[in-house]
Amino acid sequence: MAAGHSGQPHHPGHVSDGHRAAEQGGGLVQNRYRLHELIGRGGMGEVWRALDESLGRRVAVKCLKPAGAESGDAGFTRILQERFRREARVAASLQHRGITVVHDFGEHDGVLFLVMELLDGRNLLQILDDAQRHPLPVPDITDAAEQVAAALAYTHAQGVVHRDLKPANIIRLSDGTVKICDFGIARLGHDIGFTSRLTGSGMAMGTPHYMSPEQIDAAEVDHRSDLYSLGCVLYELATGAPPFDLGDAWSILVGHRDTTPEPPRARRPELPADLERLILDLLAKDPEERPQDAADVCGRLKAMRAAGVAASAAGRRPAELPDWARSLRTGSAARSTRAHRPAAVPHHELTGAWSTRAMTVPAGPEALDALAARQAEAADLGRIGNWQQAYDLHTAVCAERDRVQGPEHPAALASRHEAAYCLTRLARTEEALRLYRWIAEVRGRVLGPDHQDTLAARHEAAFALGRLDRHVDAHREYAAVLAARERTVGADDPDTLSCKHNLAVNLGQLGRAAEAYTAAAAVAAARTRVLGAAHPDTLLSRVEVGYALGRLGRWGDALDAYLEVARERADALGADHPDTLAARYEAGICLGRLGRSDEALALFDELVAARTRASGSADPETLRTRHALGVTLGLVGQWDQALAEAREVAAIRERVLGPADPDTLAGKREIAVAMGWLGRWPAALTVYREVADARERVLGPAHPDALASRTDEAHCLERLGRAEEARELLRRVAATGSDGPERL
Structure with a gap:
């Protein structure tokens, strides 16, 4: 455990009478905070592990160092006390996920105290x-x-x-x-009226x-x-x-x-x-x-x-890419909540010993401990985003588990499950799907078809199918997993609700908007009842309700849904938390759809500033918000500014993400749109063709986004008076896309 402080392990020393009682444990501060254990002593005082008896939560209580303990100087004591009060006011005013939360502060029996969250770390x-x-x-x-x-x-x-x-x-x-x-x-x-220095002597x-x-x-x-x-x-x-x-x-x-x-x-x-x-x-x-x-x-x-x-x-990624952001996205991609993680392994603390070195462990009692430690190390590599090293290490663990325990042992299958998840994060979705299906088949045979680990692998396989745009197959798999989970663990189990959530998302991808809305609303209601209205999973489902309402054209209702989620997330996570900003972003989309473009423009302008402040100017979400800002500038007729914004966003994306990335190409398309509105059709045609060629090359000529780009190109040809070329291109688009979207 660690509290929000900088103290080192304590040592015996002079304490006041009030502190002497606390040293023995059991001291009560303001009839509320029961001090249990001294866990640190630093420049500003002592920190105790304590219990907030009013709320029943464990907290850290920081007490001001005993008055004049080092100098006997009343002036020094006043400075120390003033610094402590300032710490309390400053810390209590800060609300951010990366800053220790301050719950309370005050004075008790002449001792100033600060109550903070007790951190596990x-x-x-x-x-x-x-x-x-x-x-x-x-x-x-x-x-x-x-x-x-x-x-x-x-x-x-x-x-x-x-x-x-x-x-x-x-x-x-x-x-x-x-x-x-x-x-x-x-x-x-x-x-709050403090000067830059509290001491008259310039105390460092x-x-x-x-x-x-x-x-x-x-x-x-x-x-x-x-x-x-x-x-x-x-x-x-x-x-x-x-x-x-x-x-x-x-x-x-x-x-x-x-x-x-x-x-x-x-x-x-x-x-x-x-x-x-x-x-x-x-x-x-x-x-x-x-x-x-x-x-x-x-x-x-x-x-x-x-x-x-x-x-x-x-050199190892296939041509599979996430969904395109068509100007402004109004729907969410299906996602795996990974609520069920089979065969949990102990957490591996950072020690500076990370590696993916070749691993061999001796047969015997020590082997399993070594494997568990290496599997935990791989999990932590994934947590920090190093998916390739995590995959390599999980694969090495799999090989050793095959040797020590056998390939069908539950722990060996758990290692393969984690390796498959790494593959999805590396965009190697086809490989991940094959591995999840193999795991599900073996688990079904070894553990039973309705075992939760078997269903977890099938759930992940369904998610991979959705990522591959195989939404009909994904729907069938989600439906089968859902039926099994409802039968075995009940309708309100968190894993069941996760499956229902992803099924609702997939219905939207199939174009079944009304069913997607009904399913998402049911999941949101169930999660509200089971987890609470402000739980992150509940809010995620409420966001999906907003997406479904948008697909139904009910933009006013969608706006209300997003604004409610944004308020809940701001209260729980802070106004600048990425999830809060994401909900506000979707509210901006709704404002644009409702024709309230001036309000949308003001909102996106605020969001760009917040995203830049929190994550930097090159962050993908900052750029996505700037993209929306540029589109909205066009909606209010400010096409010169829209063109400038689109060019800058596309240039940054090309530098950071690469020229063929979906977001880069979406940004380039906005350049062409702005050029067209400014009457610069020859230049617009060049950009439209560049985008269409890239999308065909990466996605194939029949992909909806490639077809949309060729339609853009045909429209541009029409504006240039090249009607026959435009008609021929549109005939080609119609023939290529004649099979239509996938339906169930």
């Missing part, structure tokens, strides 16, 4: 120490860095500068979430190994100081030591101020060059030479991750 300092200061693997570094950068982008937008970012203040939870804690010396702007605030040059010089400090500290943290994660790991505090401070850091690859040659470049950019002495905001740092990290995934899958 370990801080990065502990993780590094446990790894004996070995540097962390690159995927773990970029995953943690991206989450920290996103949280900093949010806090900086609120006018808050942390001023003491360090590994001990960054906690990695057991589910992989990374949170920043201890805003004890954060700077809140003029909104910060930790020497991670302090920016401007902090050391007592110069003006802004959000870029946190970015410097982030660079120090990343340097340490990447090399095992801070950038200026010198003998005493003064030497460290002088190093930060005057010395160029040694490039990380001089210590660790295998580090990617773009990661080293980012770290060194963050460590620039002059704030003007650093990245200027955390959102851009987040964007650079996302681009690194995307490039890494693309490189690992290069």
Whole structure:
């Protein structure tokens, strides 16, 4: 367990009478918080594991260090107390998934206290120490860095500068979430009336190994100081030591101020060059030479991750791609909720020992423990998005389980199930489908056709069929799995409801809009009853209700549904959470469909700013929202601005995603649309043909999106007076698409 604090393991020392009672455990703060165990002591005081007896939840309670414990100076005590109160106000004002939640604060018997969520995890300092200061693997570094950068982008937008970012203040939870804690010396702007320095003597605030040059010089400090500290943290994660790991505090401070850091690859040659470049950019002495905001740092990290995934899958991806975004999407793709994960394995803590090395384990009692540990390691590789390495490691585990336990053992099948899931994330859907079907056949024979693990494999096979646009086959499989689950575990079991949800999504893909709406509404009602109205799965089903209403043309009802979900998600997750922004995005689509384009334009403008702030300018969802903004600019007749927006979005997508990516081509189509409205038909024809050729090449000439692009081309030919060419092209489109969409 870790609380939201930066303290180290406690040690005996002087305590006041009030604290002496708490040291024994059982102390009660404000007749509500029962202190159970001292779990940390840091610069601002002590942190206790406690129980909130009013709500029955476990919390962390941070108590101010006993008054004057170190100096006996009343002035120092007042400063310490004022800093603590400021920490409470700042922390309580922050609502973001990457920041420790503050529940309450106050004063009790002369002791100031702060009540925080109790976190199940370990801080990065502990993780590094446990790894004996070995540097962390690159995927773990970029995953943690991206989450920290996103949280900093949010806090900086609120006018808050942390001023003491360090590994001990960054906690990695057991589910992989990374949170920043201890805003004890954060700077809140003029909104709450604090000056930049609380001490008349210019008392240093910060930790020497991670302090920016401007902090050391007592110069003006802004959000870029946190970015410097982030660079120090990343340097340490990447090399095992801070950038200026010198003998005493003064030497460290002088190093930060005057010395160029040694490039990380001089210590660790295998580090990617773009990661080293980012770290060194963050460590620039002059704030003007650093990245200027955390959102851009987040964007650079996302681009690194995307490039890494693309490189690992290069040459191995089939021509299968996700659904096209036709101008603005109004429906969701079917998704697997993976509610049932067979043969759960213990969690593998980050220790810097990630690898996909060839694995052999001895036969005997130790073999199964070793296999479970490696399977957990593979699961964590997938969690951080390194699907190729996760697949390779799961496959190696499968081979060893075949040798030690036999290929039809449930644990061996569980390893193959996880390997198949990795294949779906690598867009190798045909391979995944074949593997899921084999697993389902063997499980049906070994465990029984109605065993939940058998049904889980069939559920995933149905999902893969949907991804392959085989929606009739997917419908039959979902229906069979649903009947079995209702028969064996009941209609309200979470796995049953997951299957019902995906069945509803698939009905929409089959064009059966009314049935899709009825099914989605039933799932949403059941999940509300079983899980609660604000549960993420319930909200997901309520979003699907919105999609179905849109397909039925009931845009006003769909708008109401999305706005309700957005409010629920904002309350539970925060206004800038990606899920909240996704619901607001769909509300913007509805506004456009209702002809309320000015409102849609204002909403998309807000969303672009929020997405950029939270995730960076190159994030796919930021670009998707900018795409919607550009389309809406066209709807209000601002075609020059629409063309400029479409060009910029397409250029970024081409650079980040590649020239044949569906989103890149959707962006290019908007360029052609804007050109047409501006009367620039020859240029529009060139772009329409480029998009049509690419879609035919990737998807095949009979794909609906390729046919739509050829229709665009024919329309453009008509506008250019080339009617015969247009008619011939439309005849070709009609002949190619004569089979029509798949129906059940």
